[in-house]
């Protein structure tokens with residue numbers, strides 16, 4: 002970019018003050034053009050920042066730097082004492098002094114931005130307390146409270162730790178008291194397991210971690226005991242059957258022969274190496290009162306199945322290891338069914354057995370239904386690093402990182418010149434393998450000089466050049482990985498930066514400066530997805546800016562955050578902050594303020610401009626709903642991990658202890674028994690194997706050996722998923738390479 006010219010800088014400085022109408026704090030005269038030479042832009046700034054960072058400063062910031070350079074006080078600054086007498090011969094300050102002054106000025110600005118985030122929270126909370134206390138949500142335009150999540154205090158619970166971190170201690174106490182005295186989960190209410198785990202369970206546990214208020218842990222535990230019923234029962238045995246020998250081996254041979262995945266057998270019997278026996282995934286929905294489970298959408302999302310931080314922290318606090326075992330089981334089940342250790346990426350719609358749900362909508366995606374699965378691989382790795390004995394999380398995160406470039410694609414800068422056809426209509430999906438020139442973007446992220454880097458989605462049929470705003474968690478996750486690595490990879494930091502840049506431009510290209518729910522890409526760069534132009538105040542981009550700031554300390558992330566803070570601020574209504582129907586029509590507001598706006602968006606805005614000590618990232622990890630929990634084994638956690646395999650007893654898993662308060666919760670666990678083998682269960686499994694063998698014979702009789710190429714059954718698809726009904730089977734299984742005849746014989 003061209004740095005602002007001297008004259009332009011001086012002129013815009015005048016325009017800025019007059020237009021905005023700010024009156025200077027100190028009585029400083031306006032520059033007298035006749036008697037005083039124009040201020041010049043300090044070229045020294047280019048020694049402090051790169052051009053992209055310089056371009057990200059606002060005009061008023063540049064004006065302030067210019068003032069500092071010339072020994073003047075920046076307008077409105079209260080922090081900087083100016084020393085005209087210290088000017089050098091040229092009438093300017095020295096480079097080292099300029100650096101100090103600029104840094105003091107930026108610190109002051111950060112403190113102001115932090116205060117603005119606090120004032121936004123105050124605005125929300127005053128109205129919520131007054132008009133909707135204890136309700137799920139406050140409608141920001143009409144000021145009416147509503148129980149659209151079944152009346153379980155969604156906003157209140159999700160906001161507890163934000164109140165604590167922002168030092169609204171009285172408000173926190175009132176809200177915590179409401180949780181302890183009035184919140185009841187004993188009701189006939191169907192809830193989504195994932196949402197309730199990340200918002201309620203995570204919210205309560207984090208509020209407990211920060212405040213040590215034991216009543217909050219009691220409520221969390223009650224909720225945990227209700228939700229855990231959505232998981233299949235824990236299956237652990239210290240001695241698993243070795244399916245590489247005997248009847249198991251025979252059965253495996255048969256399975257292999259007909260092209261069916263042999264891992265399924267391991268998941269039932271174990272493979273003799275691993276004591277964990279995996280059954281399947283939790284149901285997506287559960288009735289809090291009756292414990293009845295359902296999969297309301299007909300399938301389970303990859304992201305929704307795995308929520309390790311909340312459940313493992315609950316296990317650590319209560320010494321009830323069944324909470325954590327359930328998460329380990331889920332991960333093992335998904336790994337087996339989707340072969341994630343090798344594939345790195347998994348389909349987002351799953352059947353309860355962990356295999357891919359047969360649907361043309363199924364896809365590889367880091368957006369909706371996929372996002373937090375990958376986020377949680379990393380976060381669990383950080384959270385459990387010091388206590389983890391099972392290395393699967395680490396393997397899966399590494400394999401995800403290795404396969405991630407397979408989703409990269411690039412598009413070029415948008416052409417906004419008058420007369421150009423921008424904004425363009427959304428492109429249709431492109432048949433897989435025919436991106437590039439036809440689709441207008443590049444299949445390989447190394448193909449083009451400096452285009453936008455984005456993440457495509459891959460369905461069985463198509464490559465889809467679209468990116469959900471949800472994907473914008475990824476640059477932050479990569480930054481967080483770097484934060485916790487000993488070797489800080491510049492290449493990864495650059496990758497995170499490029500992805501963040503794409504996310505930020507999803508914001509800057511709209512009228513409101515807020516990103517739409519979905520953005521598409523063509524040869525002209527970022528384009529609209531007509532049906533998805535709304536914004537529901539999501540946090541992912543600001544979250545990434547926060548993590549990039551903490552990791553790199555590069556000013557550009559705070560600058561982008563300042564602009565984003567202003568954009569969110571402009572959604573202010575009389576009673577809160579409102580979602581938008583269309584980011585290009587900011588006056589059309591939705592009477593809707595989701596709880597993650599207070600749990601995440603405002604919290605990340607606050608943290609981005611706060612000193613690191615407020616929430617040290619070497620001590621805490623933020624959940625996918627931005628609820629901080631202390632990293633296990635670190636000083637702040639004050640916990641010992643009670644769930645080492647030898648310490649975890651079957652009896653304990655089935656009948657959890659009932660800690661009365663926070664102190665008790667931190668006591669070490671005492672293993673009660675070590676069950677070796679359950680003969681009844683073994684008999685049951687042997688019967689299942691025999692039944693399996695009968696089924697297999699049936700398949701062989703009916704379909705012969707025409708199972709063709711087993712490579713077709715990647716990503717959890719099976720012969721049965723794809724080949725029936727004959728003769729075309731399920732077309733979701735076919736793409737350019739795989740055909741019915743190739744796969745089904």
Ligand code: DMJ
Nearest residue numbers: 373539540541597625626
């Ligand atoms: C939040 O509830 C969580 O961040 C979740 O992981 C994804 N969606 C929303 C925010 O966009």
